[in-house]
Amino acid sequence: MRLEKSTLKDNETIEISGSKSISNRLLILSALFENLTIENLSNAQDTELLDKALKSNAEIIDIHHAGTAMRFLTSYLSIQEGRTTILTGSDRMKQRPIQYLVDALRDLGADISYVEKEGFPPLKILGKKLEKSSVSIPANISSQFISSLMLIGSKLENGLEINLVGKITSRPYLEMTLKILRNIGISTQWEGQMIQIFPNIQTEKSSQIIKCITESDWSSASYYYSLAAIGRKCINLKSFRPHSLQGDSAIKEIYWNFFGVNTISQGSESKISLMPESSFVFPDLISLDMNDCPDIAQTLCVTATALQIPFEITGLSTLKVKETDRLIALKNELFKIGCISEITEDSIYSTKFFEPNQTTFIETYDDHRMAMSFAPFCLIKDLTIENDQVVDKSYPQFWADFAQVLD
Numbered sequence: 126m127r128l129e130k131s132t133l134k135d136n137e138t139i140e141i142s143g144s145k146s147i148s149n150r151l152l153i154l155s156a157l158f159e160n161l162t163i164e165n166l167s168n169a170q171d172t173e174l175l176d177k178a179l180k181s182n183a184e185i186i187d188i189h190h191a192g193t194a195m196r197f198l199t200s201y202l203s204i205q206e207g208r209t210t211i212l213t214g215s216d217r218m219k220q221r222p223i224q225y226l227v228d229a230l231r232d233l234g235a236d237i238s239y240v241e242k243e244g245f246p247p248l249k250i251l252g253k254k255l256e257k258s259s260v261s262i263p264a265n266i267s268s269q270f271i272s273s274l275m276l277i278g279s280k281l282e283n284g285l286e287i288n289l290v291g292k293i294t295s296r297p298y299l300e301m302t303l304k305i306l307r308n309i310g311i312s313t314q315w316e317g318q319m320i321q322i323f324p325n326i327q328t329e330k331s332s333q334i335i336k337c338i339t340e341s342d343w344s345s346a347s348y349y350y351s352l353a354a355i356g357r358k359c360i361n362l363k364s365f366r367p368h369s370l371q372g373d374s375a376i377k378e379i380y381w382n383f384f385g386v387n388t389i390s391q392g393s394e395s396k397i398s399l400m401p402e403s404s405f406v407f408p409d410l411i412s413l414d415m416n417d418c419p420d421i422a423q424t425l426c427v428t429a430t431a432l433q434i435p436f437e438i439t440g441l442s443t444l445k446v447k448e449t450d451r452l453i454a455l456k457n458e459l460f461k462i463g464c465i466s467e468i469t470e471d472s473i474y475s476t477k478f479f480e481p482n483q484t485t486f487i488e489t490y491d492d493h494r495m496a497m498s499f500a501p502f503c504l505i506k507d508l509t510i511e512n513d514q515v516v517d518k519s520y521p522q523f524w525a526d527f528a529q530v531l532d
Protein backbone atom coordinates (compact mmCIF):
# COMPACT_ATOMS: atom_id res chain seq x y z
CA MET A 126 0.00 0.00 0.00
CA ARG A 127 1.46 3.30 -1.10
CA LEU A 128 0.53 6.15 1.26
CA GLU A 129 1.38 9.64 0.00
CA LYS A 130 2.10 12.21 2.69
CA SER A 131 -1.38 13.41 3.67
CA THR A 132 -3.25 15.66 6.05
CA LEU A 133 -6.03 14.57 8.35
CA LYS A 134 -9.61 15.61 7.57
CA ASP A 135 -11.51 17.21 10.44
CA ASN A 136 -14.51 15.55 12.08
CA GLU A 137 -14.85 12.39 9.95
CA THR A 138 -16.79 9.48 11.51
CA ILE A 139 -15.68 5.85 11.35
CA GLU A 140 -17.55 2.75 12.48
CA ILE A 141 -15.36 -0.20 13.49
CA SER A 142 -16.94 -3.65 13.87
CA GLY A 143 -17.20 -5.65 17.09
CA SER A 144 -14.24 -6.49 19.31
CA LYS A 145 -12.32 -9.54 18.09
CA SER A 146 -11.62 -10.69 21.65
CA ILE A 147 -15.23 -10.40 22.82
CA SER A 148 -16.53 -11.99 19.61
CA ASN A 149 -14.22 -14.99 19.93
CA ARG A 150 -15.31 -15.59 23.51
CA LEU A 151 -18.98 -15.29 22.59
CA LEU A 152 -18.59 -17.70 19.68
CA ILE A 153 -17.14 -20.39 21.95
CA LEU A 154 -19.85 -19.75 24.52
CA SER A 155 -22.64 -19.86 21.96
CA ALA A 156 -21.31 -23.22 20.75
CA LEU A 157 -21.50 -24.42 24.38
CA PHE A 158 -24.82 -22.80 25.29
CA GLU A 159 -27.69 -22.68 22.85
CA ASN A 160 -29.45 -19.67 24.35
CA LEU A 161 -27.06 -16.92 23.20
CA THR A 162 -27.50 -14.53 20.29
CA ILE A 163 -24.67 -12.21 19.26
CA GLU A 164 -24.94 -8.72 17.76
CA ASN A 165 -22.17 -6.69 16.11
CA LEU A 166 -19.88 -9.71 15.77
CA SER A 167 -16.38 -8.81 14.58
CA ASN A 168 -15.73 -9.19 10.85
CA ALA A 169 -12.07 -10.04 11.59
CA GLN A 170 -10.67 -12.99 9.66
CA ASP A 171 -9.72 -14.57 13.03
CA THR A 172 -13.37 -14.46 14.10
CA GLU A 173 -14.61 -15.81 10.78
CA LEU A 174 -12.13 -18.69 11.00
CA LEU A 175 -13.30 -19.54 14.51
CA ASP A 176 -16.96 -19.31 13.50
CA LYS A 177 -16.33 -21.64 10.56
CA ALA A 178 -14.35 -24.07 12.72
CA LEU A 179 -17.12 -24.26 15.31
CA LYS A 180 -19.73 -24.94 12.64
CA SER A 181 -17.77 -27.73 10.94
CA ASN A 182 -17.20 -31.33 11.90
CA ALA A 183 -14.02 -31.58 9.85
CA GLU A 184 -11.26 -33.82 11.12
CA ILE A 185 -8.63 -31.17 10.40
CA ILE A 186 -9.15 -27.57 11.44
CA ASP A 187 -6.65 -25.00 10.17
CA ILE A 188 -6.91 -21.83 12.20
CA HIS A 189 -4.13 -19.97 10.31
CA HIS A 190 -2.77 -17.06 12.40
CA ALA A 191 -5.60 -16.82 14.93
CA GLY A 192 -4.02 -17.18 18.39
CA THR A 193 -7.16 -16.80 20.49
CA ALA A 194 -9.04 -19.21 18.22
CA MET A 195 -6.21 -21.77 18.50
CA ARG A 196 -6.11 -21.54 22.29
CA PHE A 197 -9.89 -21.41 22.83
CA LEU A 198 -10.56 -24.34 20.47
CA THR A 199 -7.98 -26.50 22.27
CA SER A 200 -10.13 -26.56 25.41
CA TYR A 201 -13.41 -26.60 23.52
CA LEU A 202 -12.43 -29.63 21.43
CA SER A 203 -11.08 -31.43 24.51
CA ILE A 204 -14.62 -31.69 25.89
CA GLN A 205 -16.39 -32.68 22.64
CA GLU A 206 -16.97 -36.30 23.65
CA GLY A 207 -16.21 -38.86 20.94
CA ARG A 208 -14.79 -36.38 18.43
CA THR A 209 -11.19 -36.51 17.13
CA THR A 210 -9.70 -33.38 15.62
CA ILE A 211 -6.33 -32.25 14.37
CA LEU A 212 -6.01 -28.56 15.21
CA THR A 213 -3.36 -26.79 13.18
CA GLY A 214 -2.38 -23.33 12.00
CA SER A 215 0.09 -21.23 10.03
CA ASP A 216 3.86 -21.70 10.22
CA ARG A 217 3.95 -18.94 12.84
CA MET A 218 1.18 -20.63 14.85
CA LYS A 219 3.39 -23.72 14.97
CA GLN A 220 5.96 -21.61 16.83
CA ARG A 221 3.57 -19.94 19.27
CA PRO A 222 3.34 -21.46 22.76
CA ILE A 223 0.54 -23.82 23.78
CA GLN A 224 2.26 -26.30 26.11
CA TYR A 225 1.08 -24.88 29.44
CA LEU A 226 -2.51 -25.05 28.22
CA VAL A 227 -2.08 -28.62 26.94
CA ASP A 228 -0.44 -29.64 30.25
CA ALA A 229 -3.32 -28.12 32.22
CA LEU A 230 -5.95 -29.84 30.08
CA ARG A 231 -4.10 -33.16 30.33
CA ASP A 232 -4.03 -32.73 34.13
CA LEU A 233 -7.80 -32.42 33.96
CA GLY A 234 -7.95 -35.67 31.99
CA ALA A 235 -7.87 -34.47 28.36
CA ASP A 236 -6.40 -36.62 25.58
CA ILE A 237 -4.16 -34.31 23.54
CA SER A 238 -1.00 -35.21 21.65
CA TYR A 239 1.50 -33.24 19.57
CA VAL A 240 1.47 -34.10 15.86
CA GLU A 241 4.79 -32.50 14.91
CA LYS A 242 7.04 -30.71 17.41
CA GLU A 243 6.59 -31.46 21.11
CA GLY A 244 5.03 -28.46 22.86
CA PHE A 245 3.63 -26.76 19.75
CA PRO A 246 0.67 -27.00 17.33
CA PRO A 247 -0.60 -29.00 15.48
CA LEU A 248 -2.48 -30.90 18.17
CA LYS A 249 -4.46 -34.13 17.97
CA ILE A 250 -7.39 -33.84 20.34
CA LEU A 251 -9.66 -36.72 21.33
CA GLY A 252 -12.69 -35.16 22.96
CA LYS A 253 -13.85 -36.71 26.23
CA LYS A 254 -15.48 -35.98 29.55
CA LEU A 255 -13.03 -34.26 31.89
CA GLU A 256 -13.45 -35.64 35.39
CA LYS A 257 -11.24 -33.35 37.47
CA SER A 258 -12.15 -29.86 38.60
CA SER A 259 -8.94 -28.22 39.79
CA VAL A 260 -5.83 -27.24 37.86
CA SER A 261 -2.70 -25.04 38.07
CA ILE A 262 -1.23 -23.07 35.18
CA PRO A 263 1.60 -20.53 34.79
CA ALA A 264 0.03 -17.13 34.11
CA ASN A 265 2.97 -15.24 32.64
CA ILE A 266 3.04 -16.52 29.03
CA SER A 267 -0.46 -15.92 27.66
CA SER A 268 -3.72 -15.05 29.37
CA GLN A 269 -5.43 -16.82 26.46
CA PHE A 270 -4.58 -20.20 28.06
CA ILE A 271 -6.49 -19.21 31.18
CA SER A 272 -9.43 -17.65 29.33
CA SER A 273 -9.64 -20.85 27.32
CA LEU A 274 -10.02 -22.92 30.51
CA MET A 275 -12.47 -20.42 31.98
CA LEU A 276 -14.72 -20.63 28.93
CA ILE A 277 -15.26 -24.40 29.32
CA GLY A 278 -15.19 -24.37 33.16
CA SER A 279 -18.93 -24.27 33.77
CA LYS A 280 -19.44 -27.24 31.44
CA LEU A 281 -17.39 -29.52 33.70
CA GLU A 282 -19.46 -31.49 36.18
CA ASN A 283 -18.00 -29.79 39.24
CA GLY A 284 -16.94 -26.54 37.61
CA LEU A 285 -13.29 -25.51 37.52
CA GLU A 286 -10.83 -24.04 39.97
CA ILE A 287 -7.82 -22.47 38.22
CA ASN A 288 -4.74 -21.76 40.28
CA LEU A 289 -2.66 -19.05 38.55
CA VAL A 290 1.05 -19.53 39.08
CA GLY A 291 3.41 -16.53 38.99
CA LYS A 292 2.91 -13.08 37.48
CA ILE A 293 -0.36 -12.60 35.64
CA THR A 294 0.06 -11.17 32.14
CA SER A 295 -2.62 -9.38 30.07
CA ARG A 296 -4.89 -9.30 33.13
CA PRO A 297 -7.75 -7.27 31.58
CA TYR A 298 -8.38 -10.11 29.13
CA LEU A 299 -9.10 -12.41 32.10
CA GLU A 300 -11.41 -9.77 33.56
CA MET A 301 -13.15 -9.61 30.18
CA THR A 302 -13.70 -13.38 30.16
CA LEU A 303 -14.99 -13.28 33.72
CA LYS A 304 -17.44 -10.45 32.99
CA ILE A 305 -18.74 -12.14 29.85
CA LEU A 306 -19.34 -15.35 31.79
CA ARG A 307 -21.19 -13.41 34.48
CA ASN A 308 -23.24 -11.57 31.86
CA ILE A 309 -24.59 -14.87 30.58
CA GLY A 310 -25.42 -16.06 34.08
CA ILE A 311 -22.40 -18.18 35.02
CA SER A 312 -21.16 -17.78 38.61
CA THR A 313 -17.48 -17.02 38.98
CA GLN A 314 -15.07 -15.85 41.61
CA TRP A 315 -11.55 -14.42 41.37
CA GLU A 316 -9.48 -13.92 44.48
CA GLY A 317 -5.72 -13.38 44.29
CA GLN A 318 -4.26 -16.21 42.22
CA MET A 319 -7.41 -18.34 42.17
CA ILE A 320 -10.23 -18.22 39.66
CA GLN A 321 -13.33 -20.34 40.19
CA ILE A 322 -15.94 -21.09 37.56
CA PHE A 323 -19.02 -22.76 38.99
CA PRO A 324 -20.93 -25.48 37.13
CA ASN A 325 -23.83 -24.32 35.01
CA ILE A 326 -27.04 -25.50 36.60
CA GLN A 327 -29.79 -25.52 34.00
CA THR A 328 -32.76 -23.55 35.29
CA GLU A 329 -35.64 -22.04 33.36
CA LYS A 330 -33.83 -18.70 33.57
CA SER A 331 -30.61 -20.08 32.10
CA SER A 332 -32.44 -21.35 29.03
CA GLN A 333 -33.94 -17.94 28.23
CA ILE A 334 -32.43 -16.26 25.14
CA ILE A 335 -29.62 -13.88 26.12
CA LYS A 336 -28.76 -11.14 23.64
CA CYS A 337 -25.02 -10.29 23.69
CA ILE A 338 -24.13 -6.98 22.04
CA THR A 339 -20.45 -6.76 21.15
CA GLU A 340 -18.96 -3.33 21.63
CA SER A 341 -16.56 -2.14 18.92
CA ASP A 342 -12.86 -2.97 18.94
CA TRP A 343 -10.63 -0.68 21.03
CA SER A 344 -7.38 -2.13 19.65
CA SER A 345 -8.54 -1.08 16.16
CA ALA A 346 -9.57 2.33 17.55
CA SER A 347 -5.97 2.91 18.63
CA TYR A 348 -4.90 3.74 15.05
CA TYR A 349 -7.34 6.68 15.00
CA TYR A 350 -5.98 7.91 18.33
CA SER A 351 -2.57 7.88 16.71
CA LEU A 352 -3.86 9.84 13.70
CA ALA A 353 -5.60 12.38 15.96
CA ALA A 354 -2.46 12.78 18.11
CA ILE A 355 -0.19 13.35 15.10
CA GLY A 356 -2.63 15.25 12.85
CA ARG A 357 -4.21 17.35 15.69
CA LYS A 358 -7.74 17.09 14.26
CA CYS A 359 -10.92 15.50 15.55
CA ILE A 360 -12.02 11.96 14.54
CA ASN A 361 -15.35 10.41 15.62
CA LEU A 362 -15.79 6.69 16.28
CA LYS A 363 -19.14 4.90 16.54
CA SER A 364 -20.33 2.06 18.82
CA PHE A 365 -17.97 2.57 21.72
CA ARG A 366 -19.24 2.52 25.28
CA PRO A 367 -17.75 4.58 28.12
CA HIS A 368 -17.32 1.51 30.38
CA SER A 369 -15.60 -1.08 28.26
CA LEU A 370 -14.86 -4.77 28.80
CA GLN A 371 -11.67 -4.27 26.77
CA GLY A 372 -8.35 -3.48 28.44
CA ASP A 373 -7.23 -1.65 25.30
CA SER A 374 -9.75 1.09 26.15
CA ALA A 375 -6.78 2.29 28.28
CA ILE A 376 -5.84 4.06 25.04
CA LYS A 377 -8.19 6.88 26.20
CA GLU A 378 -6.11 7.66 29.29
CA ILE A 379 -2.77 7.00 27.58
CA TYR A 380 -3.46 9.37 24.67
CA TRP A 381 -4.91 11.99 27.02
CA ASN A 382 -1.94 11.87 29.41
CA PHE A 383 0.84 11.82 26.82
CA PHE A 384 -0.61 13.39 23.69
CA GLY A 385 -3.51 15.56 24.89
CA VAL A 386 -6.14 13.67 22.89
CA ASN A 387 -9.41 14.00 24.78
CA THR A 388 -12.13 11.35 24.41
CA ILE A 389 -15.54 12.98 24.47
CA SER A 390 -18.56 10.72 24.72
CA GLN A 391 -21.48 11.79 22.52
CA GLY A 392 -24.05 9.99 24.68
CA SER A 393 -26.94 8.06 23.23
CA GLU A 394 -25.39 7.31 19.83
CA SER A 395 -22.48 5.60 21.66
CA LYS A 396 -20.22 7.79 19.56
CA ILE A 397 -16.93 9.15 20.86
CA SER A 398 -14.92 12.10 19.57
CA LEU A 399 -11.13 12.03 19.75
CA MET A 400 -10.37 15.70 20.27
CA PRO A 401 -6.74 16.91 20.47
CA GLU A 402 -6.10 19.85 22.85
CA SER A 403 -4.44 22.63 20.88
CA SER A 404 -2.49 24.01 23.87
CA PHE A 405 -1.24 20.62 25.11
CA VAL A 406 2.44 20.54 26.12
CA PHE A 407 4.03 17.20 25.18
CA PRO A 408 5.99 15.39 27.93
CA ASP A 409 9.78 15.03 27.87
CA LEU A 410 9.48 11.26 28.25
CA ILE A 411 6.76 8.62 27.93
CA SER A 412 7.38 5.96 30.56
CA LEU A 413 4.75 3.25 30.67
CA ASP A 414 4.17 -0.39 31.65
CA MET A 415 1.91 -1.90 28.96
CA ASN A 416 1.59 -5.43 30.33
CA ASP A 417 -2.18 -4.90 30.59
CA CYS A 418 -2.57 -3.75 26.98
CA PRO A 419 0.19 -5.31 24.82
CA ASP A 420 -1.71 -4.98 21.52
CA ILE A 421 -1.51 -1.17 21.53
CA ALA A 422 2.24 -0.95 22.24
CA GLN A 423 3.13 -0.70 18.54
CA THR A 424 0.62 2.14 18.05
CA LEU A 425 2.13 4.10 20.91
CA CYS A 426 5.75 3.68 19.73
CA VAL A 427 4.88 5.01 16.26
CA THR A 428 2.92 8.00 17.61
CA ALA A 429 5.79 8.88 19.95
CA THR A 430 8.28 8.62 17.07
CA ALA A 431 6.13 10.81 14.80
CA LEU A 432 6.02 13.45 17.55
CA GLN A 433 9.68 12.81 18.52
CA ILE A 434 8.87 12.15 22.18
CA PRO A 435 11.36 9.80 23.87
CA PHE A 436 9.75 6.64 25.25
CA GLU A 437 10.47 3.68 27.51
CA ILE A 438 7.80 1.00 27.38
CA THR A 439 8.00 -1.99 29.74
CA GLY A 440 5.87 -5.08 30.46
CA LEU A 441 6.18 -6.35 26.90
CA SER A 442 7.52 -9.92 27.34
CA THR A 443 4.54 -11.40 25.46
CA LEU A 444 5.27 -9.35 22.33
CA LYS A 445 7.95 -11.88 21.40
CA VAL A 446 5.37 -14.66 20.93
CA LYS A 447 2.67 -12.86 19.01
CA GLU A 448 2.11 -12.84 15.20
CA THR A 449 5.82 -12.10 14.93
CA ASP A 450 8.49 -11.12 17.45
CA ARG A 451 6.99 -7.64 17.73
CA LEU A 452 9.93 -6.21 19.68
CA ILE A 453 12.40 -7.01 16.89
CA ALA A 454 9.92 -5.93 14.19
CA LEU A 455 9.35 -2.63 15.99
CA LYS A 456 13.04 -1.90 16.46
CA ASN A 457 13.75 -2.56 12.74
CA GLU A 458 10.86 -0.54 11.34
CA LEU A 459 11.05 2.35 13.84
CA PHE A 460 14.56 2.89 12.56
CA LYS A 461 13.14 3.47 9.07
CA ILE A 462 10.91 6.27 10.38
CA GLY A 463 13.67 8.00 12.32
CA CYS A 464 13.93 6.35 15.74
CA ILE A 465 16.89 4.42 17.07
CA SER A 466 15.66 2.12 19.85
CA GLU A 467 16.93 -0.61 22.13
CA ILE A 468 14.99 -3.69 23.13
CA THR A 469 15.29 -6.09 26.05
CA GLU A 470 13.33 -9.28 26.77
CA ASP A 471 10.33 -7.23 27.82
CA SER A 472 10.84 -3.58 26.89
CA ILE A 473 11.63 -1.09 24.17
CA TYR A 474 13.07 2.37 24.62
CA SER A 475 14.07 5.10 22.20
CA THR A 476 17.63 6.38 22.29
CA LYS A 477 17.68 8.92 19.46
CA PHE A 478 15.49 10.50 16.78
CA PHE A 479 16.83 11.51 13.37
CA GLU A 480 15.47 12.72 10.00
CA PRO A 481 14.38 9.61 8.03
CA ASN A 482 14.52 9.11 4.25
CA GLN A 483 11.96 10.86 2.09
CA THR A 484 10.07 7.63 1.33
CA THR A 485 9.99 4.65 3.59
CA PHE A 486 9.19 0.99 2.93
CA ILE A 487 7.65 -0.65 6.00
CA GLU A 488 7.79 -4.44 6.33
CA THR A 489 4.94 -6.07 8.20
CA TYR A 490 6.31 -9.49 9.24
CA ASP A 491 2.86 -11.08 8.66
CA ASP A 492 1.59 -8.94 11.52
CA HIS A 493 -1.59 -6.89 11.04
CA ARG A 494 -0.62 -4.52 13.85
CA MET A 495 2.69 -3.64 12.17
CA ALA A 496 0.77 -2.43 9.08
CA MET A 497 -1.91 -0.52 10.99
CA SER A 498 0.34 1.06 13.61
CA PHE A 499 2.82 2.44 11.05
CA ALA A 500 0.16 3.73 8.63
CA PRO A 501 -0.50 7.01 10.57
CA PHE A 502 3.13 8.00 9.96
CA CYS A 503 1.98 9.04 6.46
CA LEU A 504 0.94 12.30 8.14
CA ILE A 505 4.70 12.97 8.37
CA LYS A 506 6.23 11.30 5.28
CA ASP A 507 5.39 9.17 2.21
CA LEU A 508 5.18 5.50 3.15
CA THR A 509 4.85 2.14 1.44
CA ILE A 510 3.43 -0.67 3.57
CA GLU A 511 4.38 -4.13 2.36
CA ASN A 512 1.83 -7.00 2.30
CA ASP A 513 -1.03 -4.66 3.16
CA GLN A 514 -3.72 -7.36 3.30
CA VAL A 515 -2.32 -8.55 6.64
CA VAL A 516 -4.85 -6.19 8.22
CA ASP A 517 -7.60 -8.73 7.41
CA LYS A 518 -6.66 -10.67 10.52
CA SER A 519 -8.41 -8.18 12.78
CA TYR A 520 -9.71 -5.26 10.68
CA PRO A 521 -10.44 -6.11 7.01
CA GLN A 522 -11.84 -2.67 6.07
CA PHE A 523 -8.91 -0.82 7.64
CA TRP A 524 -7.52 0.68 4.42
CA ALA A 525 -10.93 1.94 3.27
CA ASP A 526 -11.65 3.54 6.67
CA PHE A 527 -8.12 4.95 6.82
CA ALA A 528 -8.50 6.56 3.38
CA GLN A 529 -11.77 8.14 4.52
CA VAL A 530 -10.09 10.25 7.22
CA LEU A 531 -7.23 11.48 5.00
CA ASP A 532 -7.24 14.38 2.51
Ligand SMILES: O=C(O)C1=C[C@@H](OP(=O)(O)O)[C@@H](O)[C@H](O)C1
Nearest residue numbers: 146193267268269295298420443
Ligand atom coordinates in the same frame (compact mmCIF):
# COMPACT_ATOMS: atom_id res chain seq x y z
O1 LIG B 1 -7.70 -13.06 25.12
C1 LIG B 1 -7.57 -12.33 24.15
O2 LIG B 1 -8.55 -12.04 23.41
C2 LIG B 1 -6.24 -11.75 23.85
C3 LIG B 1 -5.27 -11.74 24.82
C4 LIG B 1 -3.93 -11.13 24.59
O3 LIG B 1 -2.98 -12.17 24.42
P1 LIG B 1 -1.95 -12.68 25.57
O4 LIG B 1 -2.72 -13.03 26.77
O5 LIG B 1 -1.30 -13.86 24.93
O6 LIG B 1 -1.00 -11.55 25.84
C5 LIG B 1 -3.91 -10.23 23.37
O7 LIG B 1 -2.60 -9.90 23.01
C6 LIG B 1 -4.60 -10.89 22.19
O8 LIG B 1 -4.59 -10.08 21.04
C7 LIG B 1 -6.05 -11.15 22.51
Ligand SMILES: C=C(OP(=O)(O)O)C(=O)O
Nearest residue numbers: 190191192193420447448
Ligand atom coordinates in the same frame (compact mmCIF):
# COMPACT_ATOMS: atom_id res chain seq x y z
C1 LIG C 1 -1.93 -11.03 19.39
C2 LIG C 1 -3.04 -10.90 18.68
O1 LIG C 1 -3.90 -11.90 18.37
P1 LIG C 1 -3.83 -13.48 18.63
O2 LIG C 1 -2.95 -13.74 19.80
O3 LIG C 1 -5.26 -13.85 18.89
O4 LIG C 1 -3.31 -14.11 17.37
C3 LIG C 1 -3.45 -9.56 18.18
O5 LIG C 1 -4.56 -9.44 17.64
O6 LIG C 1 -2.67 -8.59 18.28
